[in-house]
Amino acid sequence: MPRRRPARLRSAAAQPPSTVIPSVPLATSRALDRLDRPEISSVRVKQALEAWQHTASLPRARLSGPHNDWTEFIGPMARDELERALSALPRRQAAALRVVVERADEAFWAKTLNNPRADRSRPWWSRRWWH
Numbered sequence: 001m002p003r004r005r006p007a008r009l010r011s012a013a014a015q016p017p018s019t020v021i022p023s024v025p026l027a028t029s030r031a032l033d034r035l036d037r038p039e040i041s042s043v044r045v046k047q048a049l050e051a052w053q054h055t056a057s058l059p060r061a062r063l064s065g066p067h068n069d070w071t072e073f074i075g076p077m078a079r080d081e082l083e084r085a086l087s088a089l090p091r092r093q094a095a096a097l098r099v100v101v102e103r104a105d106e107a108f109w110a111k112t113l114n115n116p117r118a119d120r121s122r123p124w125w126s127r128r129w130w131h
Contacts, residue, residue, distance in 0.1 A: 018030045018032070018033045018042045019041075019042040019043045019046050020042075020046075021042060021045060021046045021049060021097070021100075022046075022049075023100045024096050024097050024100055025093075025096050027093060028089070028093045028094075028096050028097050029042035029045075030042075031089055031090065031093040032045055032085060032089065032093075035088055035089075037088065039081075039084070040081075040084060040085050040088050044081065044085075045081070045082065045085045045097070047078075048078040048079075048081040048082050048085075049078075049082060049097075049100065049101065049104075051074060051075070051077075051078035052075060052078040052079050052082060052101065052104050052108075053104045055070050055071070055074055055075035055078065055104075055108065056075070056104040056105070056107035056108040056111070057104075057107065058070060058111075059111075060111040063108075063111050063112060064111075064112075071112060071128060075108065075125065076123075076125050076126045079101075079105075079123070079125045080123070080125075080126075082097075082101050083123065085097065086098055086101065105125070108125065108128070109124075109128075112128035112129060113128065113129040114127060114128065114129060115127050115128065115129035
């Protein structure tokens with residue numbers, strides 16, 4: 001019985017195409033999908049990036065409301081997911097994504113205040129105050 005070459009087997013079981021993440025090279029999206037980790041994929045990173053950018057683009061008055069879901073849950077959860085992706089990617093592929101994330105970081109940082117009573121072991125985006 002003839003043996004199939006490994007390249008033919010890999011191409012037969014090809015993965016779906018990577019999702020395009022705006023302002024990020026397609027090589028980064030492909031690298032995310034090659035990680036073969038269900039919690040980190042180009043689709044999930046795109047959704048998290050959109051949520052983080054939307055949170056950071058909200059007006060200061062909207063972010064400063066007490067018990068605000070944007071600053072308490074939605075933004076920090078999206079940023080946590082982006083941080084996991086950035087740490088899992090090789091440095092070269094992470095650089096392009098990091099630039100886009102840092103733009104949103106700066107906007108969020110400027111519109112919120114540091115909570116001095118927050119646990120110092122948490123990341124900075126989880127220690128921001130909305131008051």
